[in-house]
Amino acid sequence: MIVLLIYVAIFAGAYFLVKLLVHRGTRDFTARKTVTFGDESAVRPNRIASVVSVLSIFLLWGAFTGSAWVPGVLHAPGPFTGDAQFTYTATADGVDPDDATVTIRVFAAGTESDPPPVDPGTGWARNDSDAIAAWRSGLVRVDRNDDLGRDAGHRVIAINGQLIAPGKEVLTDFGRIGMSPKGTLNVEPAKGWQMEPIWLPPPEAVVARMIDIARNGYRDSTLWEHLGWSLFRVVAGFFFGALAGIPLGYAMGLSDWFRGWFDPIVEFMRPVPPLALIPLVIIWAGIGETGKIILLFLAALWIMAIAARSGVSGVSISKVHAAYSLGASKAQIMRHVIIPNSLPDIFTGARVAMGVCWGTVVAAELVAAEKGAGMMIMVASKFQLTDIVIMGIILIGVIGFGIDMLMRAAERALVPWRGKG
Secondary structure: OHHHHHHHHHHHHHHHHHHHHHHHHOOOHHHOOOOOOOOHHHOOOOHHHHHHHHHHHHHHHHHOOOOOOOOHHHOOOOOOOEEEEEEEEEEOOOOOOEEEEEEEEEEOOOOOOOOOOOOOOOOOOOOEEEEEEOOOOEEEOOOOOOOOOHHHOOEEEEEOOEEOOOOOEEEOOOEEEEEOOOOOEEEEEOOOOOOOOOOOOOHHHHHHHHHHHHHHOEOOEOHHHHHHHHHHHHHHHHHHHHHHHHHHHHHHHHOHHHHHHHHHHHHHHOOOOHHHHHHHHHHHHOOOHHHHHHHHHHHHHHHHHHHHHHHHHOOOHHHHHHHHHOOOOHHHHHHHHHHHHHHHHHHHHHHHHHHHHHHHHHHHOOOOOOOOHHHHHHHHHHOOOHHHHHHHHHHHHHHHHHHHHHHHHHHHHHOOOOOOO
């Protein structure tokens, strides 16, 4: 929630700052570009906003992981490390209450440390020490070296002068001290706002892991082989899905019989997630490459069919009547009216289908895949190798974004009339 609030604050601050600067730089009304509200064709991405958005995500990532790539002044409060002390008050049968000091050494996660040496003191309650890793907690048996143990009624009643009982806790400058139902102290050093590396590693750790895998490979395959196999599966599944889906969509858009026959099938299969089809695909096609491509084919098929059907249904009837009035045949209307006017919707569906295929390939590669970005992510997750998981997610996103950019460029080149009526 804190990260989300900071991100919203950055968004609002950047928006008003850029608008203020642009407003000052374009005081002449004629120099401004006027946009009619609701005119989607006149809206273009603000490149400054794009740059600030990407930098904000990177800075938040680095700030909440203690990254060396982000200035320390921007780091979120990290976990407590170092030596800390607290005093406990204990009672026992037949003696007066006594105080003793516990020294806790909190060391960085992933390293080892011994408890610091302490003077045991002169009372019947002896000073103690222990070592706990950052982001962890530990049970501290303060009675283990006292002259009177639990068999003599040893019981801790206060921490730093504050009363404590089983199930209760006391907050200190370095963290929280609770008491278990059996009276054992549970010391939990403050975790701060930063994420533990096992949950979210810093950017430099992800980049270092990517360089290592690019050089040495992962599970007997290079990084490029993993990405290449995933790309091949996605492109093959999408290609066959479009090859079957587009003609099916055209048929449904042009024929009431085809529409009535296939509409229940398409509308039934459309909301079914591709992941739900994995068991059937395995039974029918096995666990080889054929099954994976069939799953991706089914992920793209219904989207492309609906996109083509929508494109045909959206063709202005006035254009069709105009073509008929000029003596055009059905083939000419198909070639010069229906196909050109439906291509924008088909390209939009293709971009959506490609995104769905990329999201499905991770699950498709769960089944007996030896190579692939999805396989790499899932295997790494079993061993809590979060840096590999994040690396795979970033690479899949970058490749998917690149494919989307290529498809947008193809759309601009092949369908220059989009949005022009």
